[in-house]
Amino acid sequence: MTRTTKLGMAGLGTVGSAVVNVLQRNASLIDARAGQRIALTHIGARRDNPQCDTSKLHVSRDVFAPADDPDVDVLLELIGGTELAKELVLRGIANGKHIVTANKALIAEHGNEIFAAAREQAVQVCFEAAVAGGIPIIKTLREGLSANRVEWLAGIINGTGNFILTEMESGGRDFNDVLREAQQKGYAEADPTFDVEGIDAAHKLAILASIAFGMPLQFDKTFTEGISALDLQDIAFAKELGYRIKHLGIARNTAQGVELRVHPTLIPDSRLIANVDGVMNAVLIKGDAVGATLHYGAGAGGEATASAVIADVIDVARVIDGETKHHVPALSVVDQALEALQVLPIEEVTTAFYLRLTVLDEPGVLSTISKHFSDAGISIEAVIQKQPAPGENTVPLILLTDLTTQRTLRSALDQVQSLPQTTAPVVSLRVENLGA
Numbered sequence: 001m002t003r004t005t006k007l008g009m010a011g012l013g014t015v016g017s018a019v020v021n022v023l024q025r026n027a028s029l030i031d032a033r034a035g036q037r038i039a040l041t042h043i044g045a046r047r048d049n050p051q052c053d054t055s056k057l058h059v060s061r062d063v064f065a066p067a068d069d070p071d072v073d074v075l076l077e078l079i080g081g082t083e084l085a086k087e088l089v090l091r092g093i094a095n096g097k098h099i100v101t102a103n104k105a106l107i108a109e110h111g112n113e114i115f116a117a118a119r120e121q122a123v124q125v126c127f128e129a130a131v132a133g134g135i136p137i138i139k140t141l142r143e144g145l146s147a148n149r150v151e152w153l154a155g156i157i158n159g160t161g162n163f164i165l166t167e168m169e170s171g172g173r174d175f176n177d178v179l180r181e182a183q184q185k186g187y188a189e190a191d192p193t194f195d196v197e198g199i200d201a202a203h204k205l206a207i208l209a210s211i212a213f214g215m216p217l218q219f220d221k222t223f224t225e226g227i228s229a230l231d232l233q234d235i236a237f238a239k240e241l242g243y244r245i246k247h248l249g250i251a252r253n254t255a256q257g258v259e260l261r262v263h264p265t266l267i268p269d270s271r272l273i274a275n276v277d278g279v280m281n282a283v284l285i286k287g288d289a290v291g292a293t294l295h296y297g298a299g300a301g302g303e304a305t306a307s308a309v310i311a312d313v314i315d316v317a318r319v320i321d322g323e324t325k326h327h328v329p330a331l332s333v334v335d336q337a338l339e340a341l342q343v344l345p346i347e348e349v350t351t352a353f354y355l356r357l358t359v360l361d362e363p364g365v366l367s368t369i370s371k372h373f374s375d376a377g378i379s380i381e382a383v384i385q386k387q388p389a390p391g392e393n394t395v396p397l398i399l400l401t402d403l404t405t406q407r408t409l410r411s412a413l414d415q416v417q418s419l420p421q422t423t424a425p426v427v428s429l430r431v432e433n434l435g436a
């Protein structure tokens with residue numbers, strides 16, 4: 001691995017500090033995936049951020065310094081806002097730097113001008129983190145779904161708004177009450193206008209639509225209605241009718257023209273997207289070949305956003321490099337120590353288990369069986385014992401175990417299976433919590 005791609009970063013707030021942390025924590029993995037060294041060589045920030053350690057990094061107090069540093073290949077714009085950020089990005093482009101940004105307002109409002117400047121200079125502009133935070137939705141549209149004519153897409157793309165709606169519905173609380181809580185929890189800004197009036201969602205929708213349909217960014221033509229006027233009783237009536245109200249960004253390519261709209265929307269509660277709650281985001285995309293696909297995940301947060309920023313950095317670095325073997329992620333990883341990773345035999349895998357035993361309906365059976373599990377070190381989390389069916393002398397006995405290995409379970413089950421009270425093969429199914 002010979003090449004080094006050098007990063008300059010402007011801004012060291014929530015996202016900037018998380019980028020520093022993830023780059024440091026996953027350095028060797030990121031280098032392996034990029035097929036070269038990725039080095040953060042220059043940060044421009046007015047002040048330090050205690051959330052990350054920059055003591056060994058070159059930090060300038062001028063946010064423009066990385067854009068002017070001749071050593072920097074890729075400029076990360078993480079200051080937010082539109083005017084200064086636009087000046088910064090255009091300066092970086094003029095200096096021949098590739099751009100990675102998390103700034104939806106910048107791309108939605110000035111993207112056309114920025115892209116034109118980037119084309120002139122033959123540099124890349126990447127903005128995966130600008131829409132739906134950690135969900136790789138831009139890459140999904142540009143790469144995974146690139147064979148499709150996108151017919152429509154619909155997204156819950158503002159976590160603050162979704163948190164407020166979820167709390168209004170589940171707690172029967174009014175808008176202002178929940179907004180105050182969202183501000184206390186740090187989900188909503190002191191000035192929540194962008195989130196609750198739908199402007200933030202409209203920025204993101206304009207970006208998604210432009211990529212999905214291949215048209216210029218048209219934020220100014222996006223119909224935008226927020227959630228601040230939403231009445232609790234409408235949420236309740238919608239529920240009675242079998243609907244949930246979600247704040248959706250919808251883009252639809254019709255024969256008459258493109259619909260671009262952000263507004264509170266009733267969705268049948270049986271739809272997966274209707275059950276996306278709290279600060280989570282989701283985007284549903286309908287392609288003519290693939291059908292509907294749903295993409296769900298964290299729409300904000302330092303590290304979730306850093307995940308998208310760094311993925312863009314790796315993409316840019318691979319293109320700069322031009323070495324095709326680095327375009328195949330698995331190959332570049334195999335080059336590294338990760339090659340030594342072993343696949344765990346199933347006997348050593350730890351999960352909880354659902355067990356259905358068929359046992360004789362006689363006193364003491366449960367305690368006999370429980371003893372075999374506890375002797376093996378397996379805790380039982382829950383038990384269901386059923387009455388025998390008329391004329392039957394056996395009953396199903398359902399056990400939910402705590403975490404254990406397949407090997408441990410197998411040895412306990414061998415004993416339980418051989419008990420005279422066990423009259424049929426034990427059914428075992430693995431339980432996965434799939435929590436974070």
Ligand SMILES: NC(=O)c1ccc[n+]([C@@H]2O[C@H](COP(=O)([O-])OP(=O)(O)OC[C@H]3O[C@@H](n4cnc5c(N)ncnc54)[C@H](OP(=O)(O)O)[C@@H]3O)[C@@H](O)[C@H]2O)c1
Binds near residue numbers: 010014103104129
């Ligand atoms: N936070 C998220 O979860 C998230 C998710 C997706 C996308 N984004 C986007 O990521 C970008 C950064 O967001 P963030 O949450 O990291 O913001 P943040 O915590 O407010 O950090 C902004 C950083 O930029 C600096 N900055 C802002 N204005 C400046 C100016 N005029 N001159 C010099 N420095 C300036 C700030 O410096 P000071 O500390 O000195 O003010 C700070 O270092 C935004 O475009 C945002 O929309 C954020």
